Amino acid sequence: MAFKNLGDKKRAAALPGFIDAAEKIQGLLLVVLVDKRIKSLFQQTGDDKRVNGDGDILSNWLPKVEGKLLRICHVAALLVAGLSRPGQNIVWISDQDEIAANDQRLRQLTEASGRIMSAYLEHALGHLRVGTTASDSGTRDVEDFVAIADLAAGALCEVLNAHRRAGVDFPLGIFVPNQKGMASKIDPLTWWLSSKRSQLKKIALSLEPIANSSKVNVRHYDFSAHGLPDCGKSL
Known part of the structure; x- marks a missing residue:
């Protein structure tokens, strides 16, 4: 199971059952996205330290x-x-x-x-x-654990990139609906990411550049019902 392979009908059909099983894990799913405009988080005076x-x-x-x-x-x-x-x-x-x-x-x-x-x-x-x-021992359990993170990261990248292409930002505390034309495979994943009652807790962070500064902005993205991004919070 991988985000890039969800175009396959069999994998797409298995997705709801897969994420339902993931919801029963007692743990934390953390996704940290790094904006491609950030060349390095470890640069000082132009040198890679x-x-x-x-x-x-x-x-x-x-x-x-x-x-x-x-x-x-x-x-x-x-x-x-x-x-x-x-x-x-x-x-x-x-x-x-x-x-x-x-x-x-x-x-x-x-x-x-x-x-x-x-x-x-x-x-x-x-x-x-x-x-x-x-x-992996052949039971695919290791691959399944890795797939949970892959699906979450892929879905978040798809959502944020779609909004950026449309020129839509996420103002603090403002509800922002999903953009039209997003791949249908995103729907069950955004529903999943919006779940607040599962045993698997989820945090989505994005590191984004600050104009005319070497510092970065850390934003927390929340998902509400219907899988829509709720807000981006500067930390």
């Missing part, structure tokens, strides 16, 4: 891929620091994208994430294990 001593690990990585890895690792570190307990074991599963494309990349991702998390954590963890969907 590696952080936490990771330059030796990532020295052969393209700057774009390195920046993606660092963004993901720092967000993951914030989550683990805020939500974990002392001695808790952490399993991080990624799809096989460019930050975990092969065994060497996966080892480097594991080492970099461990270093970055240690800068955020005030307590010791148990084990930190990092894997990809390639480690």
Whole structure:
């Protein structure tokens, strides 16, 4: 199950049952979108500054891929620091994208994430294990967990991009209806994202550039009934 494959009729038919099962998970689904106009969150005076001593690990990585890895690792570190307990074991599963494309990349991702998390954590963890969907046992359970995040991120990108193409922004506290012409596959996903009563809690954030500034704006997007984006809040 993946957002880009929802044009397939069989997958689309299975989607309602899939997201209904996801709603029964006791957990937090966090989606962080980064505006493509932001070249790097780690630039200082025009240079790409590696952080936490990771330059030796990532020295052969393209700057774009390195920046993606660092963004993901720092967000993951914030989550683990805020939500974990002392001695808790952490399993991080990624799809096989460019930050975990092969065994060497996966080892480097594991080492970099461990270093970055240690800068955020005030307590010791148990084990930190990092894997990809390639480690699925054949039951597809690992792929299903990764698909939950993929569906949410894909739907949010589709909604925000449709509004941006129409020149519609999200003023603070203002209800903004969906744009016409959006793909029908979005409908069950926006209904899902609007659910406030499920065991799976959802937070959608977007990092957007501020004109004539090196700072970024963090916006929280809420979804109300009928899957319509409710507002964007500056944080």
